[in-house]
Amino acid sequence: MRWTYLIPRLLIVALVWGFFFYAFDPIMRWSVTKTGEQMNGAKVDVAEVKTTFFPPVLEMTNVQVADRGKPGRNLLEFENFRVKMASGPLAHRKVVIEEGEITGLTFNTAREDSGQIDDADGFRFREHVQLDDLRNKIKELGETWLQEALAAAKSQLDPQQLQTVQVSQALKMQWTARFQMYEAKLKDIETRVKNLKEGVKPEGNTLQKIEAYRKAALEVQNLIAEAKQMRVELSGLGQTAGGDLQKLELAKQQDLANAKQKLKILQLDKEAISEALLGPELLATLEETLVWAKWTKETIGPITEAKEPTRSRGQDVEFSKPSDPHPEFLIRKLHVSGYARMDGEMIPYKGIIENITNDPKRWGKPVLLDLTIEGASKIHLTASIDRSGNVPNYELTVEYHLPQPTTINWGDAEKLAFQISSRETRWKAHVKLVDEQFLGQLTFQQAPVQIVPQSKVSSEMGTGMVVTPVKFEWDPQQELHRALAGVLGQVTRLDAEVQLTGSMDDPQWTLSSSLGPQVAAGVESYLFNEMTRRQSQLVGEMERRASEEIADFRGVLTEKFRNSGARLNGTETQANELIQKYTSRPLDVRSFFR
Amino acid sequence: MFWLVLRPLRFFARAIVDQDSVRQLALGFALGMVVGLVPKGNLIAISLMMIVGASKVNLGTSMMGAFVFSWVGMLIDPISHEVGLWLLTQESLSGFWTWLYNQPIVPWTRFNNTVVLGSFVLGWALFYPVYRITKSRLTVWQPKLAERFQKFKLTQILLGAEYASKLGGA
Numbered sequence: 024m025r026w027t028y029l030i031p032r033l034l035i036v037a038l039v040w041g042f043f044f045y046a047f048d049p050i051m052r053w054s055v056t057k058t059g060e061q062m063n064g065a066k067v068d069v070a071e072v073k074t075t076f077f078p079p080v081l082e083m084t085n086v087q088v089a090d091r092g093k094p095g096r097n098l099l100e101f102e103n104f105r106v107k108m109a110s111g112p113l114a115h116r117k118v119v120i121e122e123g124e125i126t127g128l129t130f131n132t133a134r135e136d137s138g139q140i141d142d143a144d145g146f147r148f149r150e151h152v153q154l155d156d157l158r159n160k161i162k163e164l165g166e167t168w169l170q171e172a173l174a175a176a177k178s179q180l181d182p183q184q185l186q187t188v189q190v191s192q193a194l195k196m197q198w199t200a201r202f203q204m205y206e207a208k209l210k211d212i213e214t215r216v217k218n219l220k221e222g223v224k225p226e227g228n229t230l231q232k233i234e235a236y237r238k239a240a241l242e243v244q245n246l247i248a249e250a251k252q253m254r255v256e257l258s259g260l261g262q263t264a265g266g267d268l269q270k271l272e273l274a275k276q277q278d279l280a281n282a283k284q285k286l287k288i289l290q291l292d293k294e295a296i297s298e299a300l301l302g303p304e305l306l307a308t309l310e311e312t313l314v315w316a317k318w319t320k321e322t323i324g325p326i327t328e329a330k331e332p333t334r335s336r337g338q339d340v341e342f343s344k345p346s347d348p349h350p351e352f353l354i355r356k357l358h359v360s361g362y363a364r365m366d367g368e369m370i371p372y373k374g375i376i377e378n379i380t381n382d383p384k385r386w387g388k389p390v391l392l393d394l395t396i397e398g399a400s401k402i403h404l405t406a407s408i409d410r411s412g413n414v415p416n417y418e419l420t421v422e423y424h425l426p427q428p429t430t431i432n433w434g435d436a437e438k439l440a441f442q443i444s445s446r447e448t449r450w451k452a453h454v455k456l457v458d459e460q461f462l463g464q465l466t467f468q469q470a471p472v473q474i475v476p477q478s479k480v481s482s483e484m485g486t487g488m489v490v491t492p493v494k495f496e497w498d499p500q501q502e503l504h505r506a507l508a509g510v511l512g513q514v515t516r517l518d519a520e521v522q523l524t525g526s527m528d529d530p531q532w533t534l535s536s537s538l539g540p541q542v543a544a545g546v547e548s549y550l551f552n553e554m555t556r557r558q559s560q561l562v563g564e565m566e567r568r569a570s571e572e573i574a575d576f577r578g579v580l581t582e583k584f585r586n587s588g589a590r591l592n593g594t595e596t597q598a599n600e601l602i603q604k605y606t607s608r609p610l611d612v613r614s615f616f617r
Numbered sequence: 618m619f620w621l622v623l624r625p626l627r628f629f630a631r632a633i634v635d636q637d638s639v640r641q642l643a644l645g646f647a648l649g650m651v652v653g654l655v656p657k658g659n660l661i662a663i664s665l666m667m668i669v670g671a672s673k674v675n676l677g678t679s680m681m682g683a684f685v686f687s688w689v690g691m692l693i694d695p696i697s698h699e700v701g702l703w704l705l706t707q708e709s710l711s712g713f714w715t716w717l718y719n720q721p722i723v724p725w726t727r728f729n730n731t732v733v734l735g736s737f738v739l740g741w742a743l744f745y746p747v748y749r750i751t752k753s754r755l756t757v758w759q760p761k762l763a764e765r766f767q768k769f770k771l772t773q774i775l776l777g778a779e780y781a782s783k784l785g786g787a
Contacts, residue, residue, distance in 0.1 A: 028673065032670050032671070032676075035670050035676075114721035114724075115719070115721060115724050336694055336698075336730075337656075337694070337697070337701060337730045337732030337733060337735070338698065338702065338730070338731045338732075339727075339729055339730050339731075340702075340706065340729045340730075341729070342714050342719070342729055
């Protein structure tokens with residue numbers, strides 16, 4: 024026996040066997056850990072790696088992948104990862120896993136150490152999405168559509184809009200100024216008459232006295248002439264007043280004609296109403312959709328990126344057949360299960376990820392993700408990540424179903440508020456991401472729903488439609504709340520469709536829903552009927568008000584004229600008396616000769 | 618049990634001091650050179666090691682050759698890369714390479730790597746010169762080495778044990 028030949032060789036065989044039996048798995052574990060840390064930029068902890076060659080199976084247990092953006096947290100961890108490799112492609116140095124399984128996959132869990140590697144770059148996975156611009160826009164809409172509706176309603180029957188009122192007020196101002204002017208003139212005349220009455224004390228000789236009296240008489244005659252002139256003018260004013268009264272009458276007729284015309288139907292902004300009423304709920308839905316989209320892009324996406332080959336000595340020249348689609352690494356189907364944190368609770372999920380590869384362009388098929396999370400709500404997430412082109416395309420569909428009652432409070436109790444109760448909520452979002460651009464559609468449904476007004480105004484109104492005596496001055500806000508309460512009380516289902524564009528950081532939406540048109544039609548109809556009811560009563564009220572204005576105006580004129588006339592008469596009488604006084608003094612001729 | 622561990626060491630010592638194994642020593646060293654030049658972690662390297670193990674060459678000198686030329690291989694990587702690149706990019710060989718690469722197991726040899734192929738080719742190109750040089754040198758050095766080796770206590774112990782076992786067998 025050639026022991027010198029055999030024994031060393033047997034020794035080598037024993038060493039090789041020992042290596043694969045005892046050392047291969049620990050070396051694999053070390054290799055997986057180091058490679059994982061290089062790719063992840065943070066610690067990767069692997070408890071155990073088991074391999075078998077026949078069949079070729081790889082199994083890893085208790086793996087934690089630290090999150091390099093969050094010290095003390097894991098990006099993901101799983102209990103067990105088991106894959107069986109296909110032998111055929113393995114013979115061609117291609118790791119193709121037909122079907123694998125990963126269990127206990129959980130994201131964002133706590134770890135005992137920081138998990139950081141000092142020289143790693145940091146990045147953050149955003150768990151929350153801020154949509155402040157949209158939120159502010161919805162809040163503004165909630166305030167403006169109501170104000171616009173109130174303004175439109177009020178303008179239709181605002182007393183200050185009446186021509187009669189406007190013309191009357193203008194004429195009053197004119198006549199007041201006119202009479203003030205005549206008042207001043209008359210007062211002046213009266214003052215001069217009074218002065219003349221008291222003041223003429225002629226002195227000097229007879230001729231001088233005669234002159235003084237003559238001047239006084241002339242002055243009185245002037246005053247009388249002025250008074251007569253004023254009387255003529257005042258008489259002329261009568262005609263003017265008559266013309267102005269005619270104007271008032273015409274204004275009144277016009278007001279009546281306008282009031283009898285069909286009231287202009289209020290046109291409420293249906294889209295604004297839909298957006299204002301459904302916006303807050305849809306915003307929450309959009310935020311959740313964006314969170315899932317970001318999670319898919321930032322967690323699943325990097326796993327599916329084409330990886331740079333490990334640097335080795337030399338350069339690899341490719342000789343694969345073009346017809347061979349298999350990349351160097353491919354997992355055709357991976358069953359995943361684990362727990363997802365939602366609303367503070369750990370909810371179980373399960374799903375399948377397909378076509379995970381290091382060379383998506385060669386493989387040519389997108390990574391497909393199908394996850395179902397069943398907690399209080401059921402979420403079904405399907406995603407497609409296509410990296411076969413130059414720019415990665417993400418397509419995501421999220422279906423959400425909550426078969427439980429929910430209640431949300433909408434609005435501001437001081438202005439307009441409602442409580443919306445629903446037994447079931449469903450929504451579905453379909454989103455496409457190309458580069459940073461975002462395109463999608465979201466459909467939302469809640470049924471059956473019950474909407475109950477909560478605002479302070481409505482609480483003062485009482486229940487039901489109360490027919491109260493119509494007042495000319497009315498509060499459109501109360502009527503609007505009453506209309507809304509009636510219309511929304513009949514709503515049994517909420518649905519909406521939202522078209523999404525923009526980017527993930529700044530999404531834009533266009534919302535359409537049957538709620539807006541339903542509310543708008545209901546409110547417009549109610550207000551129109553209400554105003555029509557008021558119209559017939561308000562016509563009489565308007566006529567009465569117009570007649571009052573005219574009578575008031577007429578009365579003012581009459582009183583002014585009477586006063587002015589009486590004072591003129593008094594002034595003229597005094598002036599004539601003065602004339603008599605100054606012109607009938609006896610003349611002492613003898614005084615000429617003394 | 619003790620003899621089973623000791624025997625390979627005895628045979629190694631005997632190979633050094635035995636003048637009849639110069640050819641085996643040189644062959645072992647030359648084969649070790651080829652193994653050393655080729656980068657590890659591929660089927661070519663493993664196959665070469667298996668050839669070394671299976672052939673009647675001295676494993677000691679082949680390990681020594683592999684060790685020495687592993688370092689030399691890293692230094693001559695640029696040359697290996699150029700040789701390998703030239704070979705792999707020849708149009709006339711393209712069909713052959715493609716056919717070869719698509720055979721089962723062959724991709725594990727990493728022959729499509731420029732340094733692997735270049736080192737492999739360089740190794741075999743240098744095999745005969747290295748064998749001849751090594752053999753001629755060992756022919757001169759081996760008696761001197763044997764003389765020196767015999768002076769080592771360890772060698773005496775090992776050889777003594779060898780003779781002891783022969784006597785014991787007789």
